[in-house]
Amino acid sequence: MIVRVIARILIPFIQLYALYVIAHGEIGPGGGFQGGVIFSASIILYVIAFGMEEARSRISQKMSDLLSSTGALVFAIIGLLCILAGGSYLEYDQLPLGTPKLASQLGIYGIEIGIGITVAAVLITIFFETAGRKDD
Amino acid sequence: MIDFMLLFFLVIFAIAAISMKDLLSAVMIFSAYSLIMALVWMRMNAVDVAFTEAAVGAGITTVLLIAALSRTKRREENSPQSEITNSKSIQRRLLLSLITVIVTGAMLVYSTIDMPDFGDPDAPANLHVAARYIEKSYEETGVVNFVTAVLASYRGYDTLGEVVVIFTAGVGVVLLLRRRKEQ
Numbered sequence: 414m415i416v417r418v419i420a421r422i423l424i425p426f427i428q429l430y431a432l433y434v435i436a437h438g439e440i441g442p443g444g445g446f447q448g449g450v451i452f453s454a455s456i457i458l459y460v461i462a463f464g465m466e467e468a469r470s471r472i473s474q475k476m477s478d479l480l481s482s483t484g485a486l487v488f489a490i491i492g493l494l495c496i497l498a499g500g501s502y503l504e505y506d507q508l509p510l511g512t513p514k515l516a517s518q519l520g521i522y523g524i525e526i527g528i529g530i531t532v533a534a535v536l537i538t539i540f541f542e543t544a545g546r547k548d549d
Numbered sequence: 550m551i552d553f554m555l556l557f558f559l560v561i562f563a564i565a566a567i568s569m570k571d572l573l574s575a576v577m578i579f580s581a582y583s584l585i586m587a588l589v590w591m592r593m594n595a596v597d598v599a600f601t602e603a604a605v606g607a608g609i610t611t612v613l614l615i616a617a618l619s620r621t622k623r624r625e626e627n628s629p630q631s632e633i634t635n636s637k638s639i640q641r642r643l644l645l646s647l648i649t650v651i652v653t654g655a656m657l658v659y660s661t662i663d664m665p666d667f668g669d670p671d672a673p674a675n676l677h678v679a680a681r682y683i684e685k686s687y688e689e690t691g692v693v694n695f696v697t698a699v700l701a702s703y704r705g706y707d708t709l710g711e712v713v714v715i716f717t718a719g720v721g722v723v724l725l726l727r728r729r730k731e732q
Contacts, residue, residue: 423626441694471559485713489709492709517692527712538719
């Protein structure tokens with residue numbers, strides 16, 4: 414009971430902090446990897462407090478699978494957009510988004526979000542698959 | 550002094566982790582090891598690395614290893630090798646490998662005497678591209694934290710590769726461990 418109440422209070426703050434770490438990677442320490450790990454930690458806390466079934470009803474298997482590949486695709490597609498915009502692969506400042514510096518900032522921001530999605534979803538998937546098997 | 554204490558604890562934890570027969574305790578010691586390692590990175594002013602070490606090494610890896618342990622046994626089994634080690638020829642071979650390790654280790658420690666000091670601006674590692682990253686990364690990428698600038702922009706291909714590695718690890722776990730419903 415105590416664990417559930419505390420978890421219910423903590424999880425939103427952990428997730429907010431994870432998003433802050435992803436968004437703040439350009440200015441301070443942090444980035445997609447760390448933020449994604451922290452986000453997956455909040456889901457693992459949810460599993461420990463409320464059980465696997467409850468967590469699976471919030472994040473379905475299909476959704477975590479889909480998100481794992483979505484993040485990597487976001488990264489790769491931003492790279493391809495740079496080619497379409499006339500630069501070479503991952504040359505963010507060629508993107509048509511205002512000044513080259515702004516384009517570069519937004520491109521880096523985009524790939525950090527992609528990294529965060531993939532890391533969080535993959536870690537959640539690995540945790541669900543290793544800890545969540547009831548049979549055998 | 551603090552550095553010396555941290556490194557001392559690292560060695561203690563490393564030895565404790567490999568000599569531990571209780572695997573759950575070994576995982577816990579690994580977690581403590583990572584936490585100390587994060588402090589060492591902090592002492593070296595590598596905040597981004599320290600952050601990653603604390604989140605990944607001390608945090609999520611421990612959880613995943615405990616989850617993996619719940620699938621197997623908690624205690625390491627005594628291998629039949631421990632009975633063989635009493636024989637003379639095996640003992641001689643172990644002694645030989647101990648000597649080899651000590652000599653190689655002594656040579657490695659000796660070679661560090663010639664290495665430049667930590668943070669030396671004239672060290673070969675700091676003369677190559679580091680100066681450009683520090684001076685130009687904001688102009689060229691628009692990002693203040695140049696660790697992020699290196700990871701996301703200058704070394705963007707490597708980071709893409711890392712993300713694909715993580716994705717592949719997830720795919721591997723799903724393929725190996727997930728049960729299909731119809732089975």
